[in-house]
Amino acid sequence: MLSIVFSSSLGTMLEYYDFFVYVALTATFTRLFFPTEDPAVGALVGAAGFGAAFLARPIGTLIFSPMADRVGRKKTFVVTLTLMGAATFLMGCLPSYATAGVAAPAALLALRVVQGIALGGEYGSAAVYVMEHAPARRAGLYTSVLQGTAGVGLLFALVIVAVLKTSLSAEMFDLWGWRIPFLLSAPIVIVATFIRLKMTETPVFLELKRSGTLSASPLAESLTSRAAWKGILLAIFGAQGGTSVALYTSVVYMLYFLQGVLKVDSMQANMCVAVAVLVTAPLFPVFGGLSDRIGRARTMLIGIVSWMVIAYPAFSGIAAGAETGSWTLVTLLIMALAALTAMIMAPLPAFISECFPPQSRTTGFGLAQQVGNVMFGGFLPLISLTLVNWTGNPLAGVGYSIASLIPCAVVTYSWAMRAEKGRNATKAAPPIEAQTQSMG
Numbered sequence: 001m002l003s004i005v006f007s008s009s010l011g012t013m014l015e016y017y018d019f020f021v022y023v024a025l026t027a028t029f030t031r032l033f034f035p036t037e038d039p040a041v042g043a044l045v046g047a048a049g050f051g052a053a054f055l056a057r058p059i060g061t062l063i064f065s066p067m068a069d070r071v072g073r074k075k076t077f078v079v080t081l082t083l084m085g086a087a088t089f090l091m092g093c094l095p096s097y098a099t100a101g102v103a104a105p106a107a108l109l110a111l112r113v114v115q116g117i118a119l120g121g122e123y124g125s126a127a128v129y130v131m132e133h134a135p136a137r138r139a140g141l142y143t144s145v146l147q148g149t150a151g152v153g154l155l156f157a158l159v160i161v162a163v164l165k166t167s168l169s170a171e172m173f174d175l176w177g178w179r180i181p182f183l184l185s186a187p188i189v190i191v192a193t194f195i196r197l198k199m200t201e202t203p204v205f206l207e208l209k210r211s212g213t214l215s216a217s218p219l220a221e222s223l224t225s226r227a228a229w230k231g232i233l234l235a236i237f238g239a240q241g242g243t244s245v246a247l248y249t250s251v252v253y254m255l256y257f258l259q260g261v262l263k264v265d266s267m268q269a270n271m272c273v274a275v276a277v278l279v280t281a282p283l284f285p286v287f288g289g290l291s292d293r294i295g296r297a298r299t300m301l302i303g304i305v306s307w308m309v310i311a312y313p314a315f316s317g318i319a320a321g322a323e324t325g326s327w328t329l330v331t332l333l334i335m336a337l338a339a340l341t342a343m344i345m346a347p348l349p350a351f352i353s354e355c356f357p358p359q360s361r362t363t364g365f366g367l368a369q370q371v372g373n374v375m376f377g378g379f380l381p382l383i384s385l386t387l388v389n390w391t392g393n394p395l396a397g398v399g400y401s402i403a404s405l406i407p408c409a410v411v412t413y414s415w416a417m418r419a420e421k422g423r424n425a426t427k428a429a430p431p432i433e434a435q436t437q438s439m440g
Contacts, residue, residue, distance in 0.1 A: 016153025018088035053116030054378025060120025065366030069218035077125040084118035085189030092182025124366035127349035132202035143349035144288020218360035231355035238416030240372025241408040250337040276334040291347035297416035303343030
């Protein structure tokens with residue numbers, strides 16, 4: 001089981017690394033691809049580039065998630081990993097605005113869209129793959145490792161960028177150094193693809209194939225079934241919404257907040273976030289295991305409510321710490337937000353997987369996750385920065401995040417916990433035949 005988790009997590013971590021290198025290099029991309037005299041406008045344009053990839057994620061889900069339900073989980077995430085690697089490598093080959101004019105940012109945004117399509121098909125396949133191999137009572141533990149790959153991918157991106165910026169002059173970094181993180185992904189993706197090709201298909205999918213019960217059209221089933229829509233809405237508001245808001249506020253928007261709003265040096269900002277992500281990464285299996293014991297919805301609810309309580313004072317403290325140069329305080333506050341984010345995120349793969357039948361599990365998972373990402377996460381940095389610019393209040397962005405979590409907390413408490421309790425009761429009940437025999 002550990003080899004399955006490792007193989008799945010390695011590929012997913014690399015895809016998140018590829019996706020987040022753009023975030024780590026936002027300031028560089030703004031200078032080289034979106035030149036502007038106004039730093040605030042530059043930050044908004046950079047955040048818009050991040051959000052553009054999220055619009056493409058549902059397209060990836062529509063293409064690849066039904067493929068995973070029809071032809072196999074393994075085959076699908078080999079394709080998505082290869083697609084992500086190719087797009088990332090090509091980003092490292094792009095000319096700058098000074099060389100190619102408007103064609104440069106257009107090509108950059110196009111490749112970001114391809115990255116979004118790849119990631120939109122990757123994560124659901126990987127999560128379901130691990131879920132269908134895991135023992136039922138430890139599904140939360142094993143699948144939670146995948147959630148930690150988002151932070152680890154970002155961590156690697158931040159560390160590699162920091163090392164390059166330290167080793168190279170500013171001129172050399174802008175000339176060619178920024179390309180290295182993208183070009184590095186090519187050999188790593190090749191190795192990861194080879195590892196994935198050696199993996200076996202899930203026993204659940206093989207049984208569906210053997211019994212002839214594979215769905216002919218998992219997408220149609222998911223879009224026309226009332227039960228499927230119930231699962232999609234429950235997953236969006238009961239799990240994915242909370243995860244998207246917490247992750248993209250605590251980690252991604254945090255980088256924009258530090259650099260664009262508080263004017264912290266990009267190296268210092270990256271290091272504060274990187275240390276927080278590194279220290280809190282081991283908490284994912286801890287909270288995943290907790291969800292196996294006390295319930296996934298309950299674990300997420302505790303994390304959501306706690307995050308809402310501390311977010312505003314934490315961002316306020318970060319602003320004060322950045323002003324005085326108290327970087328230890330800044331890092332500790334980011335760490336607190338990241339820890340609660342792990343509590344919200346860890347149960348998500350198992351929770352969403354359990355909302356759908358195996359015939360359309362990957363499709364349902366992908367639709368719920370990517371629609372939730374677009375609704376709650378993809379444009380959160382852009383909206384938050386816009387609110388800061390409109391109001392002049394540096395904390396206006398985190399206020400938006402807290403407000404966004406209110407419907408997630410309500411749905412998790414009033415619906416998700418009840419639905420999960422019902423599923424667990426159904427699993428625990430003996431078959432009718434056994435009940436009849438015991439009564440006789």
